[in-house]
Amino acid sequence: MTGGQPSQPPTSSGGNDGWIVVGYLLSGILVWSGVGWLIDRWLHLNGIPIAIGAILGAVGGIYLVMRRFSP
Amino acid sequence: MSKVASVLSLEDPPWPPSVDEFFPPGLFGIDWLTKFMLMVWLAIAVIIVFFLVAYRNPKVVPGRTQWLAESIYGFTRDGIAKEVIGHEGVRFAPYLTTLLVFIAVTNLFAIIPLLQISPNSHIAFPAMLTLVTFVLYIYWGVKTHGAGGYLKKSLFPPDVPLPLYLLLTPIEFFMVFIIRPFTLALRLFANMFAGHMMLLVFTIGGFVLLNAGVLFAPISLLSWALTVVLTIFETLVALLQAYVFVLLTGSYLQASLTAEH
Numbered sequence: 001m002t003g004g005q006p007s008q009p010p011t012s013s014g015g016n017d018g019w020i021v022v023g024y025l026l027s028g029i030l031v032w033s034g035v036g037w038l039i040d041r042w043l044h045l046n047g048i049p050i051a052i053g054a055i056l057g058a059v060g061g062i063y064l065v066m067r068r069f070s071p
Numbered sequence: 072m073s074k075v076a077s078v079l080s081l082e083d084p085p086w087p088p089s090v091d092e093f094f095p096p097g098l099f100g101i102d103w104l105t106k107f108m109l110m111v112w113l114a115i116a117v118i119i120v121f122f123l124v125a126y127r128n129p130k131v132v133p134g135r136t137q138w139l140a141e142s143i144y145g146f147t148r149d150g151i152a153k154e155v156i157g158h159e160g161v162r163f164a165p166y167l168t169t170l171l172v173f174i175a176v177t178n179l180f181a182i183i184p185l186l187q188i189s190p191n192s193h194i195a196f197p198a199m200l201t202l203v204t205f206v207l208y209i210y211w212g213v214k215t216h217g218a219g220g221y222l223k224k225s226l227f228p229p230d231v232p233l234p235l236y237l238l239l240t241p242i243e244f245f246m247v248f249i250i251r252p253f254t255l256a257l258r259l260f261a262n263m264f265a266g267h268m269m270l271l272v273f274t275i276g277g278f279v280l281l282n283a284g285v286l287f288a289p290i291s292l293l294s295w296a297l298t299v300v301l302t303i304f305e306t307l308v309a310l311l312q313a314y315v316f317v318l319l320t321g322s323y324l325q326a327s328l329t330a331e332h
Binding site for chain 1: 235
């Protein structure tokens with residue numbers, strides 16, 4: 001895929017991969033439901049922005065995981 | 072209650088074990104001079120003396136102490152620094168080795184009689200070690216790519232449609248600058264905390280069962296047998312967590328040094 005690079009850099013032994021996945025999913029959901037929470041505090045929409053934020057964040061997190069691990 | 076049991080039980084054991092067990096009083100009436108302080112000094116002294124003795128009179132054909140020291144350093148240099156970071160990693164080998172040895176020794180205090188608790192079961196110690204690693208990998212990221220380049224590299228993943236950055240950049244920021252250091256410190260802390268708690272539960276639990284009556288007394292033997300098994304398990308965890316901490320430090324450094332993650 002990346003033609004410019006001579007070869008894939010040596011990847012760390014798989015132990016780290018699990019943490020990357022968990023980290024991305026967690027941070028996605030936390031960050032965007034946090035933003036949703038702030039919007040909810042501001043506009044009083046019965047928590048709906050939090051739900052939307054959590055879903056958006058999960059999507060973003062999954063996207064980043066797929067980007068990282070797709071060959 | 073039999074005489075043996077009452078001798079064994081000393082006074083009433085504190086049950087259930089609580090977080091108070093992790094806060095021994097200051098020694099000699101000095102608040103800051105705690106068991107943990109002394110253990111950290113002890114760890115540093117042990118490490119310095121060990122490596123000084125090992126390399127005091129280095130030989131081409133190493134003796135046993137020199138061999139041990141060389142294998143520890145060689146393991147970190149080849150197994151972590153070169154393997155994870157790549158060719159440039161050799162210059163980080165001294166730091167990684169120091170980190171590995173320090174964490175391994177302080178972790179092993181958890182199972183050494185009389186000490187029996189690891190300083191790393193206080194969040195302050197893993198947090199400080201993490202802070203050093205955190206500053207180090209940000210420093211090297213900024214030094215290699217420049218401040219803007221490093222931020223761009225870590226916050227803006229390449230080959231992504233432009234509007235998606237609005238969604239992804241906050242996530243990447245949270246991941247790199249918050250989740251990474253937090254999980255690094257928490258993993259070590261939680262493992263050592265839980266390990267000590269577990270050993271306490273089974274050791275003191277044995278005494279509690281012994282005092283609980285004839286029916287329960289035999290179960291205390293099972294409890295103590297589990298203490299032995301868990302001590303072996305705890306040794307494994309102690310060494311493994313030291314390795315994981317250093318491995319992740321290496322992998323974060325690698326992410327800072329390479330052109331693209």
